Amino acid sequence: MMKLLFKTWLSKMIVLATALLAVQTVTAAEGPYELTQRAADKLFADLKSNNAAIKSNPNMLKNIVRNDLMPYVHVNYAGSLVLGQYFRSTTPQQRETFFAAFDKFIEQAYAQALTMYNGQDVQVQKAQLNGDSQASVKVKLIQAQPLNLTFQWRKNSKTGQWQVYDMTAEGVSMVETKKQEWSNILRKEGIDALTAQVQKAAAVPVTFSKK
Template sequence: MRILSVVLLMLYSSLATADEVDMSNPNQVIHSVSINTFSRINAEKEHLQKEPGYIQVVIEEELIPYFDYKYAAYKVMGSHLRKTSAEQRNDFVQAFRTYLVNAYGNILIKYDQQQIEILDNTHFMDKKIVSIPVRIRDQNEQLTQLAFKLRKNKKTGEWKVFDVIAEGISMLNTKQSEINDLIKKKGINHVIQLLEKKNSEFSS
């Protein structure tokens, strides 16, 4: 267990960059995501207040390198995946990636010096998928329970996040249920267009 206060986030932000992260250790990935992302938000708070859309840049640079968005997109498509063309799969992955950037940006822009507690998973060596709990406590002692699910790439050996569970609710499962139903009723092209529309609304 390790508690990362705002002070620690600020102090160590310069020590952990994406290039230095030990991607063979899922705990290191989550600690680095937390340190890099939250310290960046703190450091650029004034910029974010003037230009809220800048949070997308922060997410692109600090979170997306650790996120297996292609695997997540394929999981969301489910059984419909094999019925799509390569072009449709690529379009869906890109639209879903942008959706994730916008969705997480919308959540993290509200960050205001909470304490982050990460419970390391010490039994990951023989696993392909692991879950790492994270607790976020605000200044009013309100606790938010999260868990990051990570998958080990069998070719590279790197661990990357593919799902976030908030208060027991999986973002991936929620989107999978919603999008699978839409694909069944309207088709993959309609869903791609719908995601692109939502992405444009986030940006406006």
């Protein structure tokens, strides 16, 4: 029962994350609040204009996530946080392979979660800055029981672009959740085994649940 509730909660987090992080055009001058505030419009427009095609081919949601979201997610940074203490014991090639699998895993997870979206409204609050390169944006998903989330943004030191690397729902971090979930396999079997598991999860087709 608890596992089912957690999966439902995580799906809701991912739905809102996808809705809020999709952007059409990003410039380094734009801040986390501006990106978050206007992000939903692009994704909602794509979902609406492709609704019929998505119904017949749910995997099309992967394309939408790939085009609208993934270029603006700091996959490698998030992945390094997930690896935690095991990061230093991996080779550059192992990390590169893991990050590529993690990238596809996020794409699949967000696309699958989008099948649950049913038009909820979103409220976005002003960004809270933490120095020059860190910020958080609080958002609320309006529904019978409102869901409060916080998106963690980091300015890429190479590009100057703000990118999301984590989000929390009611105080629970998504990065920390995956870190804890995957630490056992990292400890016992190593990164290659985890990468294979992540690749398998990423390859799962997107489907609509049968009501």
